[in-house]
Amino acid sequence: MKAVHFGAGNIGRGFVGLLLHDGGYDLVFSDVAAPLVDAINAVDSYTVHEVGDGGRDTVVTGFRAINSAEHPSDVVEQVAGADVVTTAVGPTVLRFIAPLIADALALRDPSAPPLQVMACENAINATDLLQAEIAQAAGDAWEAVRSRAVFANTAVDRIVPAQPADAGVDVTVEPFFEWAIERAPFGVNPPHIPGAHFVNDLQPYIERKLFTVNTGHATTAYFGAQAGIERISDALADDAIAAQVSAALEETSALLTAKHGLPVAELAEYRATILQRFRNPALPDTVWRVGRQPMRKLSRHERFVGPAAEAAERGLPVDALVAAMGAALAFDDPADAQSVALQQLLRTIDVDSLVTEVTGLGEAHPLYSAVREVVAARQDDLADD
Ligand SMILES: NC(=O)c1ccc[n+]([C@@H]2O[C@H](COP(=O)([O-])OP(=O)(O)OC[C@H]3O[C@@H](n4cnc5c(N)ncnc54)[C@H](O)[C@@H]3O)[C@@H](O)[C@H]2O)c1
Ligand SMILES: O=P(O)(O)OC[C@@H](O)[C@@H](O)[C@H](O)[C@H](O)CO
Incomplete structure (x- = not known):
């Protein structure tokens, strides 16, 4: 199973990427910060340090990163063949990644199970916003490709502070986390994300x-x-x-x-x-x-x-x-x-x-x-x- 995650920043590495790794997905991070992409590709693993009561360390492996500013077609190819796409880029950045996902849906094998798309931003219905941006980017092609993806809103909660410059790719986080995801869009085939919970009404x-x-x-x-x-x-x-x-x-x-x-x-x-x-x-x-x-x-x-x-x-x-x-x-x-x-x-x-x-x-x-x-x-x- 493969997941592409847009935004390899604090919550991307310290929470979303970690849980996708726990779920058994091979992880491809996509980001526009060249030093961060290089730093991720220079290591085989990184550690998520939970600090505070009950905190423990978890090692994340099985990932790589692509610079979507430099290699957009590589990202499109990865998304086209992925099972899951997540984002943690900030709600105002969703419109910049939408064209890549739209292009990936055009490339995707129509007989493949639908791509499972979840925006993990601090905003009400961020995935709906992303979907609207993808539809706009796809233009006239949208009707033909929309069935190749399903879109679920989510609520993510874990405090991940800014990381010190010398931390490398490791991330310091709080022990607490919660990830609530809309259930209905996935039908009988929800993504495998241990620790996330699927709910009928996310609002x-x-x-x-x-x-x-x-x-x-x-x-x-x-x-x-x-x-x-x-x-x-x-x-x-x-x-x-x-x-x-x-x-x-x-x-x-x-x-x-x-x-x-x-x-x-x-x-x-x-x-x-x-x-x-x-x-x-x-x-x-x-x-x-x-x-x-x-x-x-x-x-x-x-x-x-x-x-x-x-x-x-x-x-x-x-x-x-x-x-x-x-x-x-x-x-x-x-x-x-x-x-x-x-x-x-x-x-x-x-x-x-x-x-x-x-x-x-x-x-x-x-x-x-x-x-x-x-x-x-x-x-x-x-x-x-
Ligand atoms: N940090 C937290 O505690 C926390 C918790 C829950 C939710 N969130 C939400 O997650 C999102 C990200 O927050 P963060 O704290 O990780 O911020 P961050 O700045 O650490 O990470 C954002 C990343 O997105 C990358 N990015 C920017 N434009 C991009 C693009 N076009 N394509 C791909 N990557 C791009 C940046 O380079 C950066 O690495 C926000 O919506 C935030 O509200 C954060
Ligand atoms: O990410 P913002 O800018 O929307 O909000 C800043 C923090 O409140 C936020 O990142 C929290 O740490 C996070 O939402 C905890 O789950």
Whole structure:
């Protein structure tokens, strides 16, 4: 069995690749970072180090990497003959890999079992997005090739921090992981991924994950950055920040209960586990990694505006989520292109244009005025500087 995984970065090597290896797949990583591709091809194995309570080392073997920028036709050929394709490139990069998958479907033996495609990104229905991009790339050929692949949305959860430059291909991760995958698209032939679980309805899983793990993580990062703290575990050790994070997560949990009927006690336990994971002192995770790309994180269906908008529509509280958005607006990392762009927008466009452009909220939305207030406050702060 063969799997092609796009994006040999932190989660790609430290989680998706690891579980595919455990499932018995020969692994082909595809990436555009030449030094990373070379480093992967220079070794026969790499180690995933789990740090923290119960952590262990696992050695991954049976892989190679292809630079898709330099050798796109090699990647197309590998995908055409693969059983599984996964991605962990970031939701905004899916459109760049879609043409390769579209070309591979055109090349694929029509009598072969369908290629099983799963995007493993932090976004709602990322695989649907990838499928739409592949359809667009295939153009008129799509109808003829679409039956050669099946597409399943997934929710992946494991904290994999940025790796030190001297780590080589090895990856340091937390011990916890969860991978929920839609069952229906595979019929009677799901991929063999030990540790993953297949579910009938992914929406509660992906929303519980994105609106708890990622909302809480980002809230920690943005308040931590504002307080001049580097590490996520240190930020949560600050009582005031921990209280802000808990308050934001109580709001998202209330929404998850109202929307999906998730039990209150179960969500309280889920939140406690997550906060414990963030506090893992052995995990060298930073506010800069977790806060990266603040404009993506502040967009309409993401970890802040997504749950806050639905909560506001239901008359549920949103104050803590809006406060966290205020902290996100102050995230100022010169090394992050979106942070730089956001600070520039805050300085140059009017408050209503900014709310609409960044959050996608219309003026009539019940969340609009609260978000407008934190944007205006941030603009006032910048004007005073
Ligand atoms: N790190 C985590 O804790 C974690 C956990 C769950 C989900 N995720 C999600 O996984 C995705 C990747 O995150 P990450 O932390 O591994 O980031 P990362 O930056 O470590 O890895 C992304 C990789 O994608 C590669 N890439 C960029 N463009 C590409 C292209 N066109 N083709 C092939 N490869 C390309 C990059 O070179 C990089 O190696 C994101 O969507 C993220 O939200 C991350
Ligand atoms: O990857 P992002 O930028 O969407 O979010 C940053 C972190 O919150 C994220 O990578 C988490 O570590 C991960 O989602 C845990 O499963």
